[in-house]
Amino acid sequence: MVVALDNRTCVSAALDRAGEWGSYFSATTGVADEPGWYPASALARSGGDVLSDQLERIAAETASTNGRVLAAFLVHRYAWRLAGPIAAVQLQTDALPDLGPEAVWIKPDGDPIGVAFAGDWHACGARFRADLTTHLEPLIAELRSRLPLGTRALWLIAADAFASAFVAAGELLDLRQEAVERIRSLILDPHDSAFRGKTGFFTVTVAGRAHTVVRRGSCCQSFRVDGEFCATCPRVPLLEQRRRVTAELSAETV
Numbered sequence: 001m002v003v004a005l006d007n008r009t010c011v012s013a014a015l016d017r018a019g020e021w022g023s024y025f026s027a028t029t030g031v032a033d034e035p036g037w038y039p040a041s042a043l044a045r046s047g048g049d050v051l052s053d054q055l056e057r058i059a060a061e062t063a064s065t066n067g068r069v070l071a072a073f074l075v076h077r078y079a080w081r082l083a084g085p086i087a088a089v090q091l092q093t094d095a096l097p098d099l100g101p102e103a104v105w106i107k108p109d110g111d112p113i114g115v116a117f118a119g120d121w122h123a124c125g126a127r128f129r130a131d132l133t134t135h136l137e138p139l140i141a142e143l144r145s146r147l148p149l150g151t152r153a154l155w156l157i158a159a160d161a162f163a164s165a166f167v168a169a170g171e172l173l174d175l176r177q178e179a180v181e182r183i184r185s186l187i188l189d190p191h192d193s194a195f196r197g198k199t200g201f202f203t204v205t206v207a208g209r210a211h212t213v214v215r216r217g218s219c220c221q222s223f224r225v226d227g228e229f230c231a232t233c234p235r236v237p238l239l240e241q242r243r244r245v246t247a248e249l250s251a252e253t254v
Helices: 005-019 040-044 049-062 067-093 125-146 151-173 176-188 238-253
Strands: 104-107 114-117 200-206 209-215
Touching: 005 067, 040 049, 040 104, 040 125, 049 067, 049 125, 067 114, 067 125, 067 151, 067 176, 125 151, 125 176, 151 176, 151 209, 176 209, 200 238, 209 238
Parallel strands: none
Antiparallel strands: 104 114, 200 209
């Protein structure tokens, strides 16, 4: 179902609010009249410069040329960049964006990548899941053709990014449980979803406050850069994840 025209004002208002949370939540409902914007499909073009430039940027930032690192970081960053504003709007209005070939535009030289949703907004979870799968398939295939990280790992890294974005938006909107329920029903739980895997959630309480935490379904490969597994890496046992996350959050409250 397409969101009625008069509800586009609600979508714009939700995006305006999200933009105040930080650049990874920002997006527009139209493409700015300025150079440097491309259809998102340009990122997945076979042998294309847009993807090559992004991989070179990650290599410079991480001081790593490891192919698994480059592929994992690229998918995670791009998926999070899409998911941040999508989560903010969906939790506030129930609306979801068209993710068709001409509906999503990016500005690759932004930091982070600029994103514009130029198509319709609707409220159909099944359509969104199918659109998101179709949107990411060419990018994952192109990365797999260039770099050694496996296809399944790339899908699960995207799932982790979307889960993290929804949890973050839910925290900011005080809609923590709703955020988990929404992302589960949209992409994590359906039996035919490419994003279905081991991505999960747990809660820790620090200083009397409950925190929802994403337990990742796939390793983000950052250990190849800094030599340590993330607190919520699937390579880390769940009890250790809880201990490490609690310690990190406790340190932030001091």
